[in-house]
Structures are given as structure tokens and as C-alpha cells.
Amino acid sequence: METPAIPVPEARSVVPASLRGLLPVLLALPVLALFQWLMSDAPFASYLLSVVGVNIILAVSLNIVNGMTGQFSIGHAGFMAVGAYISGVLSLNLKDIALSFLPVAVSDQVFFVLSLLVGGLAAALCGFLVGLPSLRLRGDYLAIVTLGFGEIIRVVVQNTDAFGRALGLSGIPQTSSPAMVYFFVFLTVLVARRITGSSHGRSLWAIREDEVAAEAMGVDTTGYKVRAFVISSFFAGIAGALFAHFVPIINPGSFTFVKSMEIVVMVVLGGLGSTTGAIVAATFLTLLPEGLRSLFTVLGAEGSLAQKVDQIRMPVYGLLLVVLMLARPQGLFGTKEIWDVLPRWIPRKRRGLA
């Protein structure tokens, strides 16, 4: 099935083909290490950056379904919750165990990554179970089902002792770090961009454009939609798992429908189908309340408006969306990427690289 629809020109490179896929990861590692070192003395900045990173993962992964495939999922917070709780419970149970042949810090990180992956896989499994029946149909069924799924997960968590009910889970080891978060941001973006450039991405694009025609061309529409949905859910689970390891407490209130809509807004704002758009929008919308808070503080509205920023966030989102729909209905970048839209000082070659 993996037949490229477009003959890809042979890229000349000094790196052997087998290692080329790993190259971006290897290049990212020292950058992240430096980043971690710079961040080590700034707890609030670390926290904020981690939240931005988690939101980027959520937006970029949702974009695979809502943007690239043209389906409409509005329950992303549900998959995030699955990842957060599964990995949170796992980490709580593994807390006192250490691998004796490794230093404690390293052993912690090993368990952390393990529980991240378990959280991601659990979310992916949920994605498969939710996606398979609803993606066989065309139309709005996925929206309804994912909406229901998100709420079901929240209610289940709220009523399960193992998940701490409404009080939430606390005491999860805080093993996450901005570097770790951004490593997974990087992986998510890499996967999303690889999908766009592959025949898999072409298939998703065809489905987005015209599902009937795509089917007539021989695209296994259900199969591709489910695969996209499972990949998206997996990263949502990873995002949730990361989140659980740097906030002091996770509770059902963090994974409501409002959170799902927040992610949808990010994807729509960035442009349905644009990975870089999702990144920019996620960063902007996450930092927006902080910016407003500082603004109100500077204006001397301390104690009143500055405290209420979190409450006025949703009306601001709504306003932003209305303005966006009027001014730029396709989102910031439409289906394109930042280097297609911004001036040409970013060389066009990068499109092929990413």
C-alpha cells in the first residue's frame, strides 16, 4: 500500500540512508541539553514552557486528524486524560523502585519514559476502539463520538478510586523537564511532517479533499482515517503523560470539554492542515493569558482583572475566532507551512527537508 504517488527526486546526501531518519533526533539532543541547562534556575519559566510544549503536542497531533484528514474530532482532552492517568498511576506504583545498576536520576528517567510510552499506547488503543466504528462512516459521527468519549473518560476518572476521583492524583514523581517535553514536541512534529510528505499524507490529503473520489482512486479510506486517528491519539496520550509529570496534581477538571475545544481552537487558528500553524497558535494561545496578566498588572489593574485572566480566557478565544473567521477563514497559514507563507528569506528547500 505504501506506494508513492509522486516520484520523489533522489536526495544527495553524505549520511547513509539508514541513518538519515535518525539524524534530526541526534541533532536535537545537544540543543535540548543546552536548553535544559539554561532553564534549570527558572522554575516558573520551565513550567510555562512545559505547558506550551504539551499544548504544541496536542495541537500538532489533533491537526493530523482535523487538519490533514479533514475529520472532526473534539475529544482530544479525553485521550490526553487517558495518557495522563495511566502513566500517572504507573509512575506512582513504580516510584519506589530503582534500577540498581543505574544512577537514581537515570533510573527515574527510564521509568518516566516507560510510563510515557504506556500512557501513549493506552490512548492509542482508545483511539483505535473509538475510531474504528465511527470512521467507517462519513460525516459528523466522529465529532459526536469523540465528544462523548471525552466526557465518558472524565466521568469514569471522577468515579474511580484508583484515579483519585474528583480530588485527582497527587504525588506523581515530577520527573519531567522542559528538555524532555520538547524532545517529544520534536518527535511529534517530526512524525507529523513525515506524514505530510509521505504517500500516507497524500492519501489523507485526498480524503480531506474528496472522500468519495479518494475511495474511487483506490485509497483505503477507513484504514487511513483510523491510522491517522490512532497516531493522533497516541501523541495526545504522550502529552497527557508529560503533563502528569510536571504539574503537582492532575484532576478531572484539567481534561474537560473546554480543554478539547482549546486544542481545536489552536488547530483552527493555525490553519487546518498546517503543522507550523498549530505550533504558532498553540504557543500564542498558551502564552496569551500570561501576557494579559502582565499587561493588566502594568496597567495597575492588579487584584481585579489580572486575577481573572483565566476566566476571561474563553471569551477572548471566542472573539479571536470570530475575528479570524472574518479576516482569514483558512487560519493563519491555511494548509501551508510557515515557510510557504512568510517571505522568501527562509529558503524553499526546507520544505523538502522537514
Next chain:
Amino acid sequence: MSDAQVKTLGERQAFPPLLSVDGIKVHYGAIQALKGVSLTVGKGEVVALIGANGAGKTSTLRAVSGMLKPSGGRIQFNGHDTTTLKAHQLVPRGMAHAPEGRGVFPNMTVQENLELGAYLRTDTSGIQADLEKSFTLFPVLKERRKQMAGTLSGGEQQMLAIARALLSKPQLLLLDEPSLGLAPQVTEAIFRTLREVNATGVSVLLVEQNAHLALNAAHYGYVLETGEVVMAGPGKALLESAEVRRAYLGE
């Protein structure tokens, strides 16, 4: 007409068998769209399926191409039972469907649309050759190869849909209402090309409301009425039959 007799006119020209549809039924919920449609298409033959709105023409085509699952009956293609196969399994077996309403990918260029037609093929040089072939067949597509398909005129979109379907290298091309919403001259141009396509050995199963054009172009034709075949015969014979003239040609 519950137990309709198929009225057959004239002698059918002999073609080696390619597609045989045997009593297929299709239900949309409680509504039965096809009550048992049987037809055959030979290798190299052009077969037209005519009938009024809602007669079941499109449903027949969709059942044949695997986009709909028939609730009864059998479909054989190239000697294999393909009744339960889906569209993506039938395309590599040589069946191409240009769906109703053209269905081009509007935000892709003409070239990208055509390349998606070759979605399941891996022979890069063969695809290139066939691309060139479709540009000679439809020169206007060559002029517009870098243009977004959504900006083409209706006729050009129809040509693109046909060209795209042909890029999967089909033995059988299923065409749904190629004349829909097109000017008569454009329609005629498309039908002329269709004959050229057929001359290269591709069989065509054509669904049309424009009975005159379709029957003129077809070796053989079937008349569908409320989910059943009521009449069959060579294109010319159907054109001359009083019933067809009265019902579909407005005489």
C-alpha cells in the same frame, strides 16, 4: 412491475466476458434501491445504463465498484467473484470509477490529481508515459497542469476526472453522468474522447441521463426503471425503439 420481464431487442455483438452482474440488490435502510439488476460488460465493449432519476443507475455503478455493499446477488469481474470486495481492492484489479459530480480534488493541481489516479501503481516510468498519454487525449489539461483543479470549468473537471480514472490503467472504466451540467458541445467532445479511450481496449460502463448521446456511443444498452432492468439491446436498436423514444427522448 414486481416481476418485470426484460424486453430484449436485437442481437448483441459478441465480446469476451469481463464483468457480469447477477441480480444485485441494494438497500438504503428500509428503502430498496436495486431489486435485482443483472447486466454484463464485455472486454472492449461500451455499455450504457440509462434511466430516469432514482432508477438506480448510480447505485448499480457504486455496487460494481465496491463503494456500496450489495445486499444480494453476485458480481464477477475478470472471472473472479468480487461481490464483497471494496473499492480499494478493486482498483488494482483493473476497475476505475469516475464518480458522479466529477469529484476532482479541488485544492490539488491538475497534475497532482492525475498522479493520485495512479495511486496504487509503482511503475514510475509507466505512470509518466500514461500522464503524457492523457495530455494528448485532453490537451487542455496539459495547459492547466499547474492550476488548482477547483478552478477548472465543469467540462475540464470532467475531463480531469476521466483522465485521472484512466491513470489507474483500468480494464473497465465506470463513468457516472459525464454530461452532468455541461454544455452540449463539451459533452460531445467528452464522448468523442470516450470512443478514443474505448479504441485502446478499455471497456466502459456508462451511466447517463442523456439517453441519446449514451446510446449512440454504446455498443449495448440497458434501461433501468425503479431498480430493475426493463429493457436491453444494442445502442442503435434501443434508440429506435418506440418505448425508449417516448420515455427518454421526449418524443
